[in-house]
Amino acid sequence: MIGSILVFLLVLSVLVLVHELGHFLVAKHFGVMVEEFGFGLPPRLFGKKIGDTLYSVNALPFGGFVRLHGENSEEEITYPKRSFLGKSKRKKVAIIIAGVFMNFLLAVTAFAITYSFNGIPKNTKDVKVVDISTSSPAQIAGIIVGDIVKKVNKTSISTNNEFINLVDQFKGNKVTLEIERTVNFEKTTKKITLTPRENPPEGEGPLGVVITTTDIYYPPIALRPFYGIYYGFKDAIFWGKNVITGFSGLFVGLFKGQVPQDIAGPVGIFALTSEASKIGIFAVINFIGILSVNLAILNVLPFPALDGGRLFFIFLEGVIGRKVLPKVEAAIHTVGMIILLALLLAVTAHDIIRLIAAGSISGFLQGVVK
8 A cells, every 4th residue: 555655646746747847947948037846745844946946845745836936926026037927928828838748748758668668559450369268168169379260150350349249149059260370380270169158257258268459569679769659649649639528528517517427536546546556667657648648638728727727818918918917817826726626625535435435446446447
């Protein structure tokens, strides 16, 4: 449990610190004074000032923050030319959007690392047997791991669903599989007749085989980083589309008065992180990528206190031709933050109730990941 908690805190810290690092780097680039770059959240334990910036280590180990000069109030501005509010709209937009960009970049990097070490999944259109249950019809008939099923009763197949649907049609009756088998680098074809079970044991299919059409391709070592980046970028786009679709469905549901049941808060993320850590380091890295895409999309929503909310006020300034009073904007962002914290507490309480009801993390996850 302690190990899972440490991994969870590390994952959150990486996500938030990378996001804040984006704001920090671009603000520095445009000459904005960064008053503080904090690791963790206050209260402050200690800090060291380097140049104009105080680098602090704080008591609560949840990510970090960046405090820019003149970010929220003109009254706080001592150096107008080095304040956030004193910069052009273009530069303010760049500083705000940098956090989202860094989260997207982190996602691409996480996916790229996973692909570089674990290989690239490829659809081969060959239905390959990757596992066989003991005493199953497949084992008794002589099917072995690595066999490729080419035909079911003379019907050619190239997908898992085609195999499953055809076998289901012959439950309790004999069925003939045409198998391609490689022995000593030589391919041979043979036909095997067996009877799919009508009532297989729980967790097994009628034949007792696990199949896949996916193979793993390992590029040359020198090219793996490039393949990893390419497929990592595609994965980030894929998850980004999924997150946008998910948020759209969430808002439509809320508009209709439907309370979402499959949203996970910090407790849910902890449970998923715990399960990923059991699988291995690359599962955790891949999960960081998925979370980072979620954080990027969430932050561009035009809601007060989020990056998207700040972008909205810059857009509004361009439309009406004058700045919204900084005090008014700051107050709206404060209200937004209170609402977000209230929602976070509500989701966390809901997670805890579901976790207690499920009796275990795995049971809880079955209710979240349907």
